Amino acid sequence: MPRDIRIASLDIRASDDITVDVVADSLARRGVLGVVGVVEGRTAARVAVNDAGDVLVSIEGRQLTVESASRVVESLAGEWSADVTLESDVRFVAASARPEPTRDAEMPPRRRVYVIGGGVTGDPARRPDFAAQLEASVSVIAIDGRWVLQAHGEPQDYWPSAQRPVVAVTAVGDSLTVEVWSRDAMRGAVGSHDAQMLGIPNLTFSWQARWRPVSDARGQIADIERMLGRGRQSSSSALGQPVDRDAALAELGAERNEIEETLTRDNDHALIDAVVGAFRLPTEVGRIVRGTVDIDALPGAEHVERTPAGRMVWRQLHPARRDSVWARWRRRFSR
Known part of the structure; x- marks a missing residue:
């Protein structure tokens, strides 16, 4: 080729x-x-x-x-x-050569789940901080020493070094994207200038569609079309220096060869499980991204509305959902 x-x-x-x-x-x-x-x-x-x-x-x-x-x-x-x-x-x-404006395509559902590996204390009192940080209501649960979080609305990604590594898995229709915010990539970052770039992922892996080849040829042409259908990866650094991909993956406990193997896989129903396994993410992430489980239904999950009005509406819409003992104790003694 x-x-x-x-x-x-x-x-x-x-x-x-x-x-x-x-x-x-x-x-x-x-x-x-x-x-x-x-x-x-x-x-x-x-x-x-x-x-x-x-x-x-x-x-x-x-x-x-x-x-x-x-x-x-x-x-x-x-x-x-x-x-x-x-x-x-x-x-x-x-x-x-378009005679009329394009009609907006009907967008498939978008599911995005974050896995936060740094700064995990397990303290339920810290969960509301995520709503303020991301400027969005969130559902969050601690799993295997990491926060698993789903934001509702349009969150503002902002991941300081202490919370990294952070991984976001996003599914939109047949498209699957994995973004990684690396602690190693922030070495030497100081001051507010660097903070402006904290929302930019350092590594991005994407499987854009369930591609099918144009031809039914074999040999060299088939190899080229197979290459066109591969997943893709890119990197970006807030500091203008190359991202050490191996160091970033090591923070997750992931192996380069396993990640590269997922990039060669067909984008089929099994891809999400393969990606979750290769990036060493909790298995619940795959279920949430697929939409087969609601994160709020997982034992120990908490839904945090960003605004007082939102919290009031949430309690009215979910009257059967009782607060945890910790939340009731905190509310009682904070009056």
Whole structure:
């Protein structure tokens, strides 16, 4: 397989719904090497490009050649009456042929669970602090010496060094993302300037869709399309220095080879369990992310509303849910 192959994302904005089958057929007729899937309710694709940003195409499913990215994108936009963009780390191309605005895609449910490995005391009195920190109501439970937390609404990620390592697992439809905030990545961070960057994850692993190959070819072409469907990883540092991935994974007790193996897996129903195991997360995380269990239903979980009004509404809507002995004692003696 050529070494200069890169992955390019193909974003499609059409006035009418465009299906995975339509996109796959259009790419296959042009010989474009790619995979197709659904990302956040909208059909999307990945295609192979070379170092110059040209699109890899096959001639009769055998011989590889290249085609101008601009020509491919303009042709697809015209056929689909859509706005189409191709983006990679070496090329960005856009073409517009959409007669009307795109209807917003119906977003699938979003489930996001945090696992907080640092600063875990088990003290129930500390749980309300998370609602203030994330600026959102939260449900939180201590499991195996770590906090497992689900925020309600749009939390503001802010993870100081003392709370790290922190892992967030997010599922949206077929998309799965794991973000890691590493303690090692914060070495040397001091002052409020660094605090502004505490919401940026240091490592991100993503399985964007359940990709399917455009062609049914074998050999080199099949290998390239298989590569296009792999999970991806990226890194970012608040301090502008390279992230030590091995050090970050070691904080979790995770092994690099196991993480890399998950990136090669098919994005199927078993992927969540494989990811939870590889990142050494509590098994309950997989159940919450799947939606098969409500975190508030787990023994020992506490729901914390951020505002007094929210707490009043929560108690009215959940009259059968009694406070813990600790919470009742704290409320009694804090008057």
